[in-house]
Amino acid sequence: MPRLDSSCVRSISRPLWLASGLVALLLQTTPLWAADAAPQAQAAPATAAAAAPLPVRTYVEPPRFAQPSISPDGRYLAVLAPVGGRRNLMVVDLQTREGKALTGQTDFDVVSLHWVGSDRLVFSLGRLNSPTGPESGDGGGLFTIRRDGKDFRKLSPTLREQLARMEGYFRRMSYLMPVPGSEREILVSSNFRSAKVQDIYRVNLDSGEKKLLTFDQPGDVRGWLLDPQGVPRLATVVDKEDDPREFGGAKVMLRAAIDAPWQVVARFEPDDGRRWQPVAFADNGKDLIVAARNGRDTTGLYRFDVAAGKMAEPLAVHPRYDISGGLLYDTKIHQAVGVAIADERYQVAYFDAGYAQLQAQFEALFPGKAVSFEKSAGARSLVTVWSDRSVPTFYIFDAEKKTLEEALRSRDEVEEEHLVTMRPFLLKTRDGLEIPSYYFLPANYQPGQRLPTVVHVHGGPHVRADTWGALNSFGVREAQLLASRGYAVVLPNYRITPGLGQKIYRAGFGEIGRKLSDDHEDAAHWAVAQGFADAQRVCISGASYGGYAALWASIRSADVFKCAVAGLVVSDMKLQLTSNRTDFSSSEYSVAQWKRMLGVVGDDWTRAQEVSPALHAERSKLPLMIYAGDADRRTPLEQTKAMISALSEAGKPAELVMIKAGEGHGYGKVENNVELYTRMLEFLDRHIGPATRASGQAAAGAGGAAAAASTPGAVVAN
Template structure:
């Protein structure tokens, strides 16, 4: 891979995909990370290289650090679970099925793993099985099913199954490791109501050898749980009637007590978001501490407040990240600003990070260490704006790297575009962060066709610096891509977030248009060749952008988009949305608009009501199994806009949900987008430079 250092050892045995005959050995040789020479006859990067499923699903070091578990497959084959003994270099496939792919995986202890399964080639509309839950020893022995797959007692190759107690299908792995020192782990069991909405989450202590499980006493209606560093239940999160309450299981009296309560959607001065526990029992939380941005604080149990001084601040950004530690102590934190990074409190680990960064100078290198303090290896995930994730093992004593696997090995980083974090001023003076991706080799003074790519949510963090299939595909086809973090986007402080309340189709929309005009003013974009695109809320913004700024946007690409805020509230008599009643009652009226008090505003900012104003070419796509934005959003808007606009293209994937899960659909969709853009703002456009 071009970004790799030449110091990587050649012929590494840890490229065990050779041993498994799953894929060809990846090249270890290095090449400079520079744009490839432009050749008129060179074929464009293939669609499938961006949007096909990856055959490598990541890796995890065992708690002691001797073994490496990895999810791996081959083209046309199922994803299997393999374990490498890093001392003997022996490789063992420990689980693999002909009718399922290995999904999430965790180490229970150094000898045993737990995992669930998925079906990567089945769309949501055809899915009738749950994820199941299984455990297996690292040598492949003692494979046991622990939870059903919606009625399936076992995947077809599970072998003879002696009927024992098996948990129901709604049993799931946690995203926390637990103690990793026994055959037990904690799992959650979700209670759904008759509409399929999550009502309560129970916590179970599960023996992965016997299948026996015991429930943890809940303090109230619970939506989430947190374990401490010893792997014991210590925090429960309750969310009810618009309020979030944190409950703490005090080890002194072994009783639950309330730590904090705040508005679930608006937050507030007392809002704290628990991040995790340190080995000494300290609870670390994200909080504002009277400032605009979130920082990482330690929580004082005695006072019920955060300690005065933050542990980590990320200036200009809300702190968002995770704790890094082992069984003995807190070692550092991982955080996200314009990109991901790590702060190590341990000098030896900071020195190790510096060595790895010198070996891999062109990428961000995220280091994970096992829970054992004296583990001999660390796992590194490396990426850049042009390079998808690559996993390597770092030998701490030898100071060398071995390649493990890559997420998208077909991607040539030299042909990817550079991504830049930019900021521009909205018309009211608010600073808007954005990501700008330009095609590889594009001249600095080139006025390119521009795609305004709008993120969904909208009250989430948008794209961060790093390789992204959507933006890089568009850049590979010659487009500049601007991804604005308009007001209402989280991650940039309370002022930026609250400025977006009740601004759908208004100031939020202006922020996007102001970004396009900024790109024109900077000489980056051709003002006659700008298209707006996005999914979910981004789809809503696409439609409203076409209606509000017809002279700015030449065309629009909208998929899975909201077409009427009223439909979010009321839906359709024949189809139910998975938008929760809690969100409709307590969140939407405050952040989007009250259906009674703000009825006139919601009417004026409804794309369906503005459909007659949209005359530009428009590509619409929806999934028939989408429960977040059901198909009736798309069909009602299609019928309304088609009455006055004959340049509407309609795509319907009957078995897809809120986005495209199947590679065939992703490839088909983006192939259609490529042709649509080429015709309207690309080389085939009437006013394209010749």
Template sequence: MIKPFLISLLGFSSMAQAAVPLQNFFAASQFKQAEISPSGRYLALRIGNDKLRDGMVVLDSETGAPVGGTRLDGLDVGQIRWVNDNRLVHTVVDHSLGPGDMRFAPGLYAIDRDGKNRRQLVQQAAYMSSTGTQITHRIEPWNTYLMSDLGAQDSESLYLLRPVWDEDSYALLRMDLIQLNTSTGLSRFVARPAAPSDWMLDQKGQPSVMVSEKDGQETVHYRDPANGEWRELARFKSYGDGGDITPAGFIDDKRMLVRARLKGDKAALHVLDLASGKVDPEPLVSLGDFDFSGGMVYSNKRLLGVHYVGDARGTIWFDANMKAVQAEVDKKLPGLINIITPPVAPEVPWVLVASYSDRQPETYSLFNSKTNALKVIGISHPDIKPAEMGNQELVKIKARDGLDLPAWLTLPAKGGKQSPLVVVIHGGPYMRGTEWGWSPESQFLASRGYAVLEPEFRGSTGYGNGLFKAGMKQWGLAMQDDIADSVKWAVAQGYADPRRVCLLGGSYGGYSTLMGLVRDPELYRCGVAYAAVTDIPLLLDNGMSWATDLPDDYRKFGVPVLLGDVKADAERFNATSPLKQAARIKRPLLLAHGSDDRRVPREHFGKMRSALEASHADVEYIEYAGEGHGWSTTEHRLDFWSRVEKFLDKHIGAGAKTE
């Protein structure tokens, strides 16, 4: 069997972690990535734990026997990718360090599947020149990265992205595309008609779409495979409303797939005729209550299906054989979402299966489409027992102005009414918060007896344009009302004890937590805010001396539409600033930040702390040295969530005093 081999390789047993439940949720996952080779004959896995560095092992799909791999001294193997059936590439990272302590980029290394012929392709050392180093062969600069598209996987080469930033403002100037030979190290730039901001490969693995952005306008360019010439397909406002299309994939050389909102409120997947540039108004794929989001599944250079995200992840298969494979896998693994990835150039009948549910962490398997044999490879969190996890449900809440708000409700495994409630507020805020599946944060809280509510408040994406647009310029206003209305709904439904409600969130979620304590102190007993925005003008001003990664185009064209104007809306920004309203926070608060956070610079934490100390607020402060926008090391994750556990228990737990 494959699974016992891998657990032996990791050098521990599940019994070792059973005594420390917190680690079961927040320790590093053991199986982090699985990639099937182009032929399907091999499977590459990225595995490790908190005691053993992440490494890569390559297995024979038929026998489960290891045929190669690699493990590094003092570093973890990062993302892995097949170049062809014999050769792979991988990045590197150091999971023992926070971003502020890291002095290297992800780099890139190539290696044969048997562990031989290793070659460094991209520099690790960030901000360093190769001049004067011991490098003896051609190597790409550190700002060269893997792209999300897999590529053809049928040669020695692959395509890589190279962002170029302004040296003073750190604004992104362009995103170049590089074709790199992984055996010789030779590379070339892909020619383009403008400064690119994004790229997409076609079903053959060749660069066919380039997106450029300038002066608030976004342009989609297409490279004709017949003559190699670029031409403009579409142009629209980057932060406008309507008319925009997002390239998503290809059916063939004549038809592209695009994400567009042509009918009604939701974006769908449409077919674009490459000769005429016209989009078929009838969608190929629409998802009912959700905007289309997903990726194409190619094999033998043709489109087999589409992986998508609705309430949960799923697949629409256009290929009859893959429909039958899906049905058989679902029969063998009932009650789970089973995402199947076929090889890009199959020579054997093995496909990769990733399975999960709201109570079951992700599990990797191999399925044989001829014999119907299913072999479990490994589980990301083997110490999690599904029976001890809570059920997650997507609910609908009516906001005070009549807007329908989606929200995710996770209840303790034993259920119950009138539970203490933790409202988890997602970051962004202009993004989708979550989806149906196992979450270490919400399940950890549910395991401690809390009901967990995760509102998709206005401004959230993925649920239609109406919900998104309703959040424009509503930080601290209607967006905040949505959080309060969600709490009132949970109380009215009998899920929550109104005397024991706490807010918890990071980034924008941290901002909303602070504003909740400012605006509606009667609803909340406490708050946990981390990496929190504390003042919008401060964020847009780079947090004094700290640099952020907000692009200039976003500042010029996105901010006025989504947030407002710093001068014209100064009064509103003051009224909705946790920093300027800090004296109104009277409830207990846990406030945490990373010292090297670039997205929400530490200045937010420092100024907020001073303001809260001046008003003698009841606050526990935590600053994690070297951390960025969130907690990257297991040590810091365990420390933070152990503090959260104690904080919640004190203020809304079973023994907490209620008013």
């Protein structure tokens, strides 16, 4: 394998993508690094010169280019790109530099793509820049087309088509992988036989014919695992449907071949601390790679010796972060060759020496940034580079020509000067937990300044929502936008956040509205103690659980926070778990899980009512901005209305309520997000105001939206 160093890279050049309907690639030859320059480590700067802020729209709109993928032979690059106002599938011939749009969707967006050989692609549909209500989920389907635009075939219809036919239940087909050794067939999972049963099928792309591979199911299968040959040889079987415990009883079943009998590899009792999750087959095709704690606080990846029935050597473990997936595969042999780890930053560990060497050489060329790559069978590889301050940029590396050419930037308008460093820290709670978290400071921050600060609480609460990267999540996007306007932002994790070990996760059960809220307060106290937050100018924001946390803080934590922005809220916990308006009310497991998180036992709702904001509205002491979607099924609009009504009855109306038609659990339409953040900035400015602010900054971010009403109780509903 050639070394990728200063003697190996002859040129690093940037092409120009012409917006002419189809795509053309023109290569330049100016090197970005001198040939004799040695790579140097790049530390994140403590401060940076403040750039003129970008408009709000820039932070909330989808990336221009997404999901680039190199063909197995290395000649073609497929990518999702804007054509006719929608995201469509395009292919560029890397040899001739000619591009072609393969789809012309006008009502849907192409949201995923996969190569099958170097001549065919499969893709599915969705809806971007559209309200997130019921119609947002009417895409789906699975389709195939040749790279020259011929032989289009529908393999599975969209949900919209199925709705029009009034079928008994929705049938979904999900792409899994190409059939090894074939360029005409793929493996998919689908519920064709039953609404609740997922089967594995082999699908012919020429004819659309499906062959069922899992006719013999060993019980109530909740997950299949394919071996490197694409054979469904492992099944995870639950003992009881909708077991109300967090981890119900389960069996792991394995067979030696598709026609061999099933055998029990492992059996787990409910809430079994020895439980493990199969992730992949090991390189010998017999043993397994599994995610397990294996006596540790954090989950790691281990090799499981099937014949001996026990754990073998660890493959990847971390002292603070769970590693339960992230395997990197050589798609030619369908074997795991490494693992990507999302800890406080992003790192890659390869088991394969050749891959490890190439990874190290790419990282040396891009110090301080994360690098991933996709190899082809030819000389070319697709290299993706990003960081907390740089949006994903895609390069083509040619090992024969020794060139690294920039092909695409996901967002052309966002430069490093527009984003600030995503700084990790350990949130030390009042009862002794150490929880990995992040904070952001404006680019022009000077030590000793006391800034207006926002504590943004992620949703869930039992999800890990925010990881290191540029504009890659709701919380990071909001933090970067606010930092560009002069605010400091704390993005804390808190107990019950998964992915940070069992101690932190388990400590949150029964503590919603109690110790979880202590953690949110501790994040604000930490920021003040660090010297950058002004204790008199700290607000709290969030959506979903974060919206609940902000509402509850307006009642519980008015001595810590000065205002609250609450989105997609829960205001009455009992109503949330007993209403038939939610999308999970029919799931015994989901309701039981939420009861456990609240500490509710049986039908005694006392603990839930004690921490329900709508039942304590008379104690509200903070200015409130509330936003919602009228089509939300996760936290239905009745929750927002209950809080608005309770506040009005208490003579303490919310300052601003924003309700958007057609939106569900989160805003999907770009214009609605532009208006949301424009109004949020105005709300924050009124109550805590930035220490410094560039003239005209509010206008730059407004995107044409009208100024927010400042009268208490003002409602925006459209």
